[in-house]
Amino acid sequence: MARQVRTADAADHPWGTLMPKAPSRPEVTGAVRRAVRVTVAATAGFYPAQHLLDQPVVAVYALFSAIAFGALSPLPGSGRTRARTVLRAVPAAVALVVLGTVLAVATWAAVAGMLAVAFVLTFGAACAPRFAAVVPGLQLCYILACFPPYAPGTVPERLAGLAVGVAALALCEALLLPAPPQPSYADRLAESLDLAARAARRLTGAPGADREAAARLRAEGRELRFSRQPGGSRPTGAGRRDRALAQAGSATRRLLDQLAALTELPPGPVDVAAQSLLRGTAATCADTAGLLRGRRPAAGPEVIVEMTDRFLVERARLGRCPEGALHALLRRRSTVLSVAVSAVTVRTAASLASGGRRAVPGLPHEQFWYAALPARRLWLVRIAGNLTRNSVVFQNAVRTMLGLALARLVAGSFELTHGFWVLLAVLTLGRTTAGATWSAVRSAALGTLLGAVAAGVLVIGAGNATAVYAVLLVPTMLLAFSVGPVGGPAWAQGLFTLVVSMAFAQLAPVTWRLAEARLVDVLTGSAIGLLCGLLAWPSGARAEIRRGVAALLRTAGPLVRATADAVTGAGGRRGEVAAGMLWLTLHRLQIAEAAYAQYRAEPVSHPGDDDGDGPDWLAALNYGSRVLIGAYWLPQERGGGPRGFPPGVREWAHETAGRIAAAGERAADHPEPRGEPRLTPPPLPWSEAREGPATALSQLVDMEVWLHALARDLETAGAGAGGGAGGSTGVDTGRLEGGRPQDGGPDDAQPDDGKPA
Secondary structure, X not given: OOOOOOOHHHHOOOOOOOOOOOOOHHHHHXXXXXXXXXXXXXXXXXXXXXXXXXXXXXXXXXXXXXXXXXXXXXXXXXXXXXXXXXXXXXHHHHHHHHHHHHHOOOHHHHHHHHHHHHHHHXXXXXXXXXXXXXXXXXHHHHHHHOXXXXXHHHHHHHHHHHHHHHHHHHHHHXXXXXXXXXXXXXXXXXXXXXXXXXXHHHHOOOOOOOHHHHHHHHHHHHOOOHHHOOHHHOOOOOOHHHHHXXXXXXXXXXXHHHHHHHHHOOOOOOOHHHHHHHHHHXXXXXXXXXXXXXXXXXXXXXXXXXXHHHHHHHHHOOOOOOHHHHHHHHHHHHHHHHHHHHHHHHHHHHHHHOOOOOOOOOOOHHHHOOOOOOHHHHHHHHHHHHOOOOOHHHHHHHHHHHHHHHHHHHHHHOOOOOOHHHHHHHHHHOOOOHHHHHHHHHHHHHHHHHHHHHHHHHHHHHOOOHHHHHHHHHHHHHHHHHHHHHHOHHHHHHHHHHHHHHHHHHHOOOOOHHHHHHHHHHHHHHHHHHHHHHHOOOOOOHHHHHHHHHXXXXXXXXXXXXXXXXXXXXXXXXXXXXXXXXXXXXXXHHHHHHHHHHHHHOOOOOOOHHHOOOOOHHHHHHHHHHHHHHHHHOOOOOOOOOOOOOHHHHHHHHHHHHHHHHHHHHXXXXXXXXXXXXOOOOOOOHHHHHHOOHHHHHHHHHHHHHHHHHHHHHHHHHHOOOOOOOOOOOOOOOOOOOOOOOOOOHHHOOOOOOOOO
């Protein structure tokens, strides 16, 4: 039996999900509370304007502005936050109403305005996620104003209705059954870091393996995924704070996973250096949690950086250790080091999110490239990075722009009655794939047909008895806005058909043909939306995730080779060898992450992906992230010793890195390979490595576990053996990253930009 899935994209469409499952009690409660607020706000302006003041224009705009920003727009946050969001949208709404009124002079002018408005708003919503909540409402403001009659003299009445509707909605959001406050992402990070601090302190006591504690750590990491957070709390903006919080979240997930891997290891001999670094990591995590909660930190990120540097020096002095246990000891120390490195990243990113202006000296500049850039530059980077044909953000903006503009052209050319319903259908039923759009359109058409029949019967029975429509409007609105968001497109469109029929029946005498016009308009808009879905990137993000991952794998291969050569001394210093490769790989990773984020948000199943038969895109993204982390940290001089590696070790590093890079390039050429041979890198030639300088032995072990982790990521990504998007199945708890690939990181990635100019 096919699974019913409620996706992020469906959640962003308040008219309902494509394949709705049985709604939970909180979903039903939230929908009812929202329906009450929207109904009270809409009718508070509509009834007095129409029945007391005889101002139908004011009544229409008061009604639809409350519906636009209350029901059509998925406002996030608490009641007060929602109210502020609505009020901040007023200047843009006023401008769009005036612009639409002026451009209603001719169909071609209205269509040209629709092209510009739809693209700017849709593209801007992706680049500024907090702005996205009010975009549907803003689009409706222009749509409603750009239709005939051309009446520039009614601008005062239109703006008065807009003001009444928005003010009433803001008051209702703040005072009437307000939505409860939501924890911020910084608060969630602080809770996770408290858990990490407790786990690190526990590890200093050298306890035995604890798989239950490891499971708790990994579960906490999964809860930090953006898909698990309320829409308004996801740090996906282009500014410094959001970028830093997103980076802190990713590093915290990695930190928890590494601590889980360390927790699963059997106890070993007492390692004073590792215990000291773990205590410092615990203190850093606790201090960072306080910083994210707004308290003044006890210490800066420089402290954990200095402790990490001391650990690097101390672990180079191997001391007395049985030869057979030395390799295992170094692998465990490598995992402890990876924990500290993640703590450094978290602490630095949290400092930047809390108002810091620079990264810590000595950390890779590429990790915190945004730290010193002004906000204007960061926004330009985000916009420029998405103004490309291969950007899913750009594709969605173009698809929406074409659909709404074509709908306006058809409605104006054929003089459809209430033609703005055509555009409203395109706006609410559009999806990112042709298949998903067809499913939504099919359900909506059925619902609209039934709603039109019911409305026609009502109009025939009630005639022009305005009082009947006035009495029925409120309960119908309550029902429509309660059931629609959880019932799906059929319920939403059918009930909304009744709402608009009862509203317009109070504005002017109507016949059953009003319901007919509603049905024709919705079917016309549905056909236009489906046509645009078929012609404009019908496969959604699937093609882009293939292209993005392939480009990432091809770009990361040379960086793997360069990193291995830099560690063994064959390629010179990191900055001379891989600086350009780092930027290019980072850019490709961000593009692939953005495509994957959209891919997972599409309200359509992708056959094979969830059954382990398709490519594991998340493992491929983890591979790119792991390549960058190794390139940042591995080539640095460790312990200040010489790099006199024996020829056999240099040959092993070069050959192993080459095999992994070649495997990645093969996977890029064949995104869904079958029957690929198992990628098993050769182990570090320990006997020859022991002949080299002791100060470099730990660095070689770091590179060994890094290369083996890359091989596992590629194997999982290529053969689809990882069980879908959850990461690889094999666990090597001694690898540099520690434990499994981070679970769920890139699928929540923000649509990002790439290399800063």
